[in-house]
Amino acid sequence: MLQNCLLKDFESINPLKISINKQEQLLSFDGILHRHDGVLLLELETNPVKQNSNFFSFYHQTKSSIDQIQRASTLEQMSQVVVEEIRKVTGFDRVMIYRFDPQGAGVVTAEDKEDRLNSWLGLHYPAFDIPLEARELFILNPLRFIPDVEQLPTPLVPLTNPLTQRSLDLGKAILRSASFCHLEYLQNMGVKASMTISLIRDRQLWGLIACHHYSSSKHLTYEARTICEFLGQIMSLELGTKADYEDREYKIKLQSLQPEFVQCLTQADNLLTGLVQSSSNLLQLVSASGVAICWNNELTLIGQTPQLASVQALLTWLEPQISNHIFQTHELPKLYPPAASFQASASGVLALAISQNRKSYILWFRPEVTQTVNWSGDPQQNATSGGSEVRLSPRKSFELWQEIVRSTALPWKACELEAVADLRSVIVGVVLRQADELARINVELERTNDELDAFAYIASHDLKEPLRGIHNYSSFLIEDYADLLNEEGVAKLQTLMRLTQRMEDLINSLLHFSRLGRIELLLKDTDLNQIISQVESVVKISQPDTPIAIHLPRSLPTIYCDPVQVNELFTNLISNAIKYNDQPEKQVEIGYLTGAELLKQNPFCEISSAVLVLYVRDNGIGIREKHLDSIFRIFKRLHGQAHYGGGTGVGLTISKKIVERHGGKIWVESTYGLGSTFYFTLAG
Numbered sequence: 030m031l032q033n034c035l036l037k038d039f040e041s042i043n044p045l046k047i048s049i050n051k052q053e054q055l056l057s058f059d060g061i062l063h064r065h066d067g068v069l070l071l072e073l074e075t076n077p078v079k080q081n082s083n084f085f086s087f088y089h090q091t092k093s094s095i096d097q098i099q100r101a102s103t104l105e106q107m108s109q110v111v112v113e114e115i116r117k118v119t120g121f122d123r124v125m126i127y128r129f130d131p132q133g134a135g136v137v138t139a140e141d142k143e144d145r146l147n148s149w150l151g152l153h154y155p156a157f158d159i160p161l162e163a164r165e166l167f168i169l170n171p172l173r174f175i176p177d178v179e180q181l182p183t184p185l186v187p188l189t190n191p192l193t194q195r196s197l198d199l200g201k202a203i204l205r206s207a208s209f210c211h212l213e214y215l216q217n218m219g220v221k222a223s224m225t226i227s228l229i230r231d232r233q234l235w236g237l238i239a240c241h242h243y244s245s246s247k248h249l250t251y252e253a254r255t256i257c258e259f260l261g262q263i264m265s266l267e268l269g270t271k272a273d274y275e276d277r278e279y280k281i282k283l284q285s286l287q288p289e290f291v292q293c294l295t296q297a298d299n300l301l302t303g304l305v306q307s308s309s310n311l312l313q314l315v316s317a318s319g320v321a322i323c324w325n326n327e328l329t330l331i332g333q334t335p336q337l338a339s340v341q342a343l344l345t346w347l348e349p350q351i352s353n354h355i356f357q358t359h360e361l362p363k364l365y366p367p368a369a370s371f372q373a374s375a376s377g378v379l380a381l382a383i384s385q386n387r388k389s390y391i392l393w394f395r396p397e398v399t400q401t402v403n404w405s406g407d408p409q410q411n412a413t414s415g416g417s418e419v420r421l422s423p424r425k426s427f428e429l430w431q432e433i434v435r436s437t438a439l440p441w442k443a444c445e446l447e448a449v450a451d452l453r454s455v456i457v458g459v460v461l462r463q464a465d466e467l468a469r470i471n472v473e474l475e476r477t478n479d480e481l482d483a484f485a486y487i488a489s490h491d492l493k494e495p496l497r498g499i500h501n502y503s504s505f506l507i508e509d510y511a512d513l514l515n516e517e518g519v520a521k522l523q524t525l526m527r528l529t530q531r532m533e534d535l536i537n538s539l540l541h542f543s544r545l546g547r548i549e550l551l552l553k554d555t556d557l558n559q560i561i562s563q564v565e566s567v568v569k570i571s572q573p574d575t576p577i578a579i580h581l582p583r584s585l586p587t588i589y590c591d592p593v594q595v596n597e598l599f600t601n602l603i604s605n606a607i608k609y610n611d612q613p614e615k616q617v618e619i620g621y622l623t624g625a626e627l628l629k630q631n632p633f634c635e636i637s638s639a640v641l642v643l644y645v646r647d648n649g650i651g652i653r654e655k656h657l658d659s660i661f662r663i664f665k666r667l668h669g670q671a672h673y674g675g676g677t678g679v680g681l682t683i684s685k686k687i688v689e690r691h692g693g694k695i696w697v698e699s700t701y702g703l704g705s706t707f708y709f710t711l712a713g
């Protein structure tokens with residue numbers, strides 16, 4: 030019979046049903062044949078249970094398990110199905126799946142067990158828990174079975190194979206004894222019987238299905254073992270698909286966040302607000318637990334991060350290390366020792382430079398791995414053998430593993446780095462679009478301004494002529510027909526003339542204003558003291574009877590500007606300071622401050638500290654707060670024509686235009702009844 034087997038595929042004939050008559054007693058065995066190293070080995074296992082092992086019973090037992098395995102949509106679900114099915118087939122007290130990481134350390138990812146046992150789900154093991162030789166054996170021999178860890182090994186007889194003169198290689202034998210070390214390891218955990226099935230992906234050991242029995246030794250039939258091995262193979266085959274699927278799912282999830290970013294960032298008032306509003310997406314994008322946004326050198330922290338000062342210091346260290354906009358590590362304390370003080374929250378960091386010039390970065394943080402481990406139950410309770418003999422136990426392994434992975438975080442995945450690079454494109458895209466939009470609006474504004482100036486110019490020109498006509502006719506009427514008209518008629522004509530005169534003044538102001546926008550600035554170094562003395566003499570000559578005191582606390586600087594326009598600017602402001610003034614002596618102070626000096630007086634002032642701020646201060650009537658902005662609008666006057674010498678309401682509009690054409694800004698501070706100060710800059 031055995032000779033016949035030599036021609037066949039062993040898998041298809043195993044197990045051979047072998048009966049041996051021993052002292053009138055029929056002993057039945059499962060004979061398991063395998064060929065290895067040029068030798069045919071027959072192992073005999075007692076098989077007390079009479080089993081009808083045919084293809085159909087095997088098919089029935091495995092079909093539903095396979096269906097469930099294939100239906101599971103995630104690796105996690107599949108793992109759970111496998112541990113439950115294997116436990117159903119074998120009756121082991123505990124069935125688990127270990128998964129190895131690229132460094133060889135393992136974690137329990139699925140478990141089915143007796144209720145009374147504590148869970149080991151989420152426990153991690155260091156790589157050396159399963160030595161390299163053992164891993165190679167696991168690949169060679171996908172199922173290892175130890176029915177009784179206490180069983181003493183039986184020596185081979187004879188020790189040397191008389192045919193080959195070599196010792197027998199039992200690498201693929203099922204009945205061979207396990208290594209002393211491994212048996213001790215199992216005994217330390219209180220395990221009486223164990224079985225491991227290899228999970229192999231791309232010819233590498235991906236993980237193990239590990240079965241433990243604590244209550245007694247455990248015998249499993251060849252058929253039961255075959256089913257388990259078969260389920261292990263099915264799971265191995267499915268690993269690729271499920272893992273790829275999960276990866277794909279994760280990638281799709283990451284990609285799906287990008288349009289949300291675009292929406293959030295484009296709708297927000299500014300990019301920083303947009304990023305802060307998308308903080309949960311930001312964290313999800315790379316499965317981080319904290320994020321720091323550094324925008325124009327200003328830091329915002331979200332979630333679990335180091336302290337502000339630590340992030341600032343980290344950024345300074347990190348900036349020169351960023352290449353291609355990204356820096357990443359999952360072992361920060363090894364590269365940057367100060368990180369040891371915050372390794373719990375940030376052993377891993379992923380930095381994205383949006384703009385190094387503008388000091389705009391996003392930093393994601395990952396905590397130390399040990400902080401994220403799911404530690405459920407205390408496996409120590411299951412370790413039976415105490416005392417100094419305990420070499421390895423799940424608890425001990427876990428502690429060792431913790432030591433090894435201290436100050437490291439989970440590594441950043443390639444797809445996460447891609448997602449971050451995509452986010453940069455999104456942000457840069459939004460910034461560029463906003464800049465484009467701004468440029469477009471500016472061009473549009475410029476065009477509208479030009480058109481408006483041209484319109485005002487043409488309109489005022491065209492209006493002037495008929496207006497002059499009306500004025501002249503009214504004047505003729507009064508001169509030539511005054512005798513024919515009664516008093517009321519003359520008064521009406523005089524009003525008509527006054528109104529046309531006023532209209533002409535308005536039109537002239539408008540014309541002047543529109544011309545201002547059309548003429549080129551003639552910039553040159555200009556001594557402001559000279560300008561003031563010119564303005565002072567003109568103002569004083571035009572109002573010889575008014576006591577005016579113009580005072581300069583310190584000599585004014587020389588600045589680069591258009592002297593004609595700046596002269597007009599000072600003329601407007603000084604005239605107003607005198608005009609809107611009830612005091613017997615009209616006092617005007619003209620001076621300057623640096624931005625820094627002004628900020629000291631008023632910290633809320635939006636001004637850069639380096640800029641020069643000029644001012645014209647008076648002791649006049651002051652302006653109510655509600656009018657402070659509107660007085661710069663064209664034709665806006667706060668008083669009737671009969672008061673304060675009248676006016677067209679264009680002076681301040683012209684002043685504002687002059688200031689803005691020089692790249693500066695103008696504003697006023699005032700105390701009603703006490704006086705006003707007009708501040709302005711002539712550069713940004």
Ligand code: ADP
Nearest residue numbers: 605606609651660666667676677678679680681
């Ligand atoms: P106007 O030709 O009427 O003087 P402006 O544009 O120069 O036109 O000023 C607009 C209004 O702002 C004035 O009508 C006046 O009410 C107010 N105003 C301007 N300067 C001062 C000042 N120094 N003190 C008080 N009110 C002022």
